[in-house]
Amino acid sequence: MNVLVNAGPWLQVPPPGYGGIENVVATLVPPLRERGVRVILASVGSSTLEVDELISVYDEGRFSELQKPYNQVMGIAHAHQAMVARELARRDDVDLVHDHLEVVGPAVLAALGGPPVLHTLHWDLRKHAAFYEAFPSSIAVNGVSESQLRRAPDALRGASLGAIHLATPMAGREPHGPRGERFVVMGRVCGLKGQHVAARICQKLGLPLVLAGPVSGLGSQAELEIVAQNPDHPLHGHPDVRYHLDVVSAYLDGDLVRWVGAVEGAERDELYASARAALFPIQWDEPGGTAVVEALALGVPPVGLRRGCLPEIIDHGRTGFLADTEEELAEWLQRVDEIDPEECRREAARRFSPSVMAERYLEMYETVVARSRR
Ligand code: UDP
Structure with a gap:
């Protein structure tokens, strides 16, 4: 295929x-x-993933431009989608498009009458409810959790083939050394991920906490300061930047609670793997939760609020803890050493491995292709 x-x-x-x-x-x-499966990847030129073909319109990722005015952002997305559409128009060897991009793209691709499209929903769907109400029924969709689909608009739920959880590789993630004392929140710094709740709890309990993650694409204190000191900077009023500067910063004391900016590669793995627990004080219905699955794979017990996909991923008391309130979260945090890291890793290998995810997608691809032939 x-x-x-x-x-x-x-x-x-x-x-x-x-x-x-x-x-x-x-x-x-x-x-x-x-x-x-033969994979043609539509991405940017600098992608290094091994595939059969790479197609792109941009050489480098345009992530930093997501903060530009809406029409410019859409311009970038449309140029990429137009490239995909051109490619599909000129060739007849594509059996299926697996789209991860955005809501409008698949509708356009389907309208072109090309190969069938499976669109994976990565978002909190209420944000795009109006669009999805008018979603063409010819497009197959899948969610990344049951909870995400339960909250989806009716039309979309009808088009859905089900949920496939996110996965993460286990290779290279063998435990090496004792677990540290630090708690970690790994994720974009924004109100939805709730870093301030983790910071507040750890301050109160005197527990060391590291917050890792970019703030609206800004990866370090130096980058953040440039924005903070320049009211004319386009990111100065950005909600995530304001959240960091006005809310989270109040808890950062450079000692007990620290923000280390965005982390990557070996530094990220090391920071995460050596954490005592991974905290998810989420303030929204997290749709997929890659960072939760990664914590399990590393044998780092996840502790979070019972929202979104978390109850589907974390088995309370066995592979982590789920809390209904901030107070409860603080209590479970102190009992996190009761969770067996090996049980977390076994769960990740059993339910959230790349091969489990690939098998499920293959089944879905076959369903979508068979349906399009009917
Ligand atoms: N991540 C990272 N460096 C950071 C913060 C996050 O590499 O400084 C990674 C994290 O390990 C995870 C992904 O970014 O793989 C975040 O995915 P998730 O689904 O948890 O959150 P979202 O997609 O909502 O941002």
């Missing part, structure tokens, strides 16, 4: 550091290829 996997123009695949969708694609493609 020839599958065109559309990862979009925002980051290279695999992403060097932060990157949600691009991470998913980098995890999925190798086991698909091992199972005989």
Whole structure:
């Protein structure tokens, strides 16, 4: 089967550091290829993932431009989608498009009458509810958790083939050395991920906490300061930047609670693997939760609020803890050593491995292709 996997123009695949969708694609493609799928990756020129063909319109990822005015952002997305559409128009060897990009793209691709499209939903769907209400029923979609689909608009739920959880590789993640004292929040710094709640709890309990992750694409204190000191900077009023400067910063004392900026590569793995626990004080219905699955794979117990996909991923009391309130979260945090790291790793290998994810996608691809032939 020839599958065109559309990862979009925002980051290279695999992403060097932060990157949600691009991470998913980098995890999925190798086991698909091992199972005989020929993959044409639509991404940016600097992508290094091993594929059968790479097609791109941009040489480098355009992530930093996501902060530009809406019409410019859409211009970038449209140029990429137009490239994909041109490619599909000129060739007849693509059996299926697996689209990860954005809501409008698949509708356009389907309207072109090309190969069938499976669109993976990566978002909190209520944000795009109006669009999805009018989603063409010819497009197959899948979610990344049951909870995400339960909250989806009706039309979309009807088009859905089900949920496939996110996955992460286990290789190279063998435990090496004792677990540290530090708690970690790994993720974009923004109100939805709730770093301030983790910071507040750890301050109160005197527990060391490291917050790792970019703030609206800004990866370091120096970059953040340039924006903070310049009211004319386009990011100065950005909600995530304001969240860091006005809310999270109040808890950062450079000692007990620290923000280390965006981390990548070996530094990220080391920081995460040596954590005592991974905290998810989420303030939204997290749709997929790659960072939660990664914590399990590393044998780092995840402790979070019972929202979104977390109850599907974390088995309370066995592979981590789930809390309903901030107070409860603080209590479980102190009991986290009761969780067996090996149990976390076994769970990740059993339920969230790349081969489990690839098998499920292959089944879905076959369903979509068979349906289109009918
Ligand atoms: N991440 C990273 N460096 C950071 C912060 C996050 O590499 O400084 C990675 C993290 O390990 C995970 C991804 O970015 O793989 C975030 O994905 P997730 O689904 O958890 O969050 P979202 O897609 O909502 O940002």
